[in-house]
Every structure is written in structure tokens, then in C-alpha cells.
Amino acid sequence: MLSHIARPYAQALFDLAEADGSVVAVEQGLVNLLALAEQSPDFARFLRSPVINTEEKEVAIHAILSRANPHTTVGNFVKVIARNGRLFALPAIIKAFRGLAAEARGEVSADVTSATPLSSSQLTSLASTLKAKIGKSVTLNQHVDPSLIGGLVVKVGSQMIDSSLKTKLTAMKIAMKEVG
Secondary structure (H helix, E strand, O other): OHHHHHHHHHHHHHHHHHHOOOHHHHHHHHHHHHHHHHHOHHHHHHHHOOOOOHHHHHHHHHHHHHHHOOOHHHHHHHHHHHHOOOHHHHHHHHHHHHHHHHHHOOEEEEEEEEOOOOOHHHHHHHHHHHHHHHOOEEEEEEEEOHHHOOOEEEEEOOEEEEOOHHHHHHHHHHHHHHHO
């Protein structure tokens, strides 16, 4: 359902950014907004909250954007989705936009979830390993989930590689129940 809302907005923003040659700048601005939503639980709740009405969200977004000073296209776009009552879809729109931008560059996007943030050398190593396996440049979208305990969960398209300790422990627990 969310992708039905996100995709048209992302496509419209991508077309606009492509027309004025600002895809890279717009993508970076969106990545910064997404990082803000991921780092601030309050901001993430604000985006999703059905209790806060559209007018209040619009006023708050104007204040946030005036301080964040994003690329003009990003600021105008976020104001439009706030006016249309679609702020709840912002993370999905950003993800869809990044997919379109990566596709235009001939890249594949991969979601990487780890228990702790990966270092730049680890990200570079993972990207080169995935590039060798897939045959295309890979853009990594990093997420942190402490419940994984250790290891990684990598999702590229419909393919998922789960080497997390959490999954291995769950599998071991199931195997132990079958034996005992």
C-alpha cells in the first residue's frame, strides 16, 4: 500500500531533479532527511502520527526545513507532501527515489542491517564483494538493529542473505526443541 503512494511521488521528484540536473544533490538532501528520521525517534513519530493534523505538520516542517537548509527542490518537495498529508510516506518515498537514482546510474541498491554501525572500510569491502557477485555497482543503505547481536542481513532486490547471530540462535533453538 505504501509503495503505491511512494512510487508516484518519488518518480515525480526524480523527473524534476533529472530535468534540472540535480539528482545527486536531491538524493543527498533526502538521505540527510532519512538519517534524521532514523536518528530521532521523535521526528519519526512526528512523520507517522495521525494525531497531528496536516496544518500543524506543515508549520512544523517549514520550521525544520528552515533550520536544515536542504536543497531547494528537496525543501519544496517536502512542503508539498506535508500539504498533501503524506509525510508518513516520506521514508518510503526517499527509498523509492534512491532506487530510481541508482537504476539511472546503472547501480543496484542493497539494504544492509547490522547490530552496530559498519566502518567505512567494512562498507567498502562489502560493496566490492557484492559488486563482484552481482556484476554491477552497489549502493548500500545501512541500517542498525541491535537485536541482531552480530552478523549482517543483506537484501539485494528479492534476494536476502541473513548471517545474523539472532537468526542462527533461533535456528539452533528450533533444532534443540526437535531433538529434546
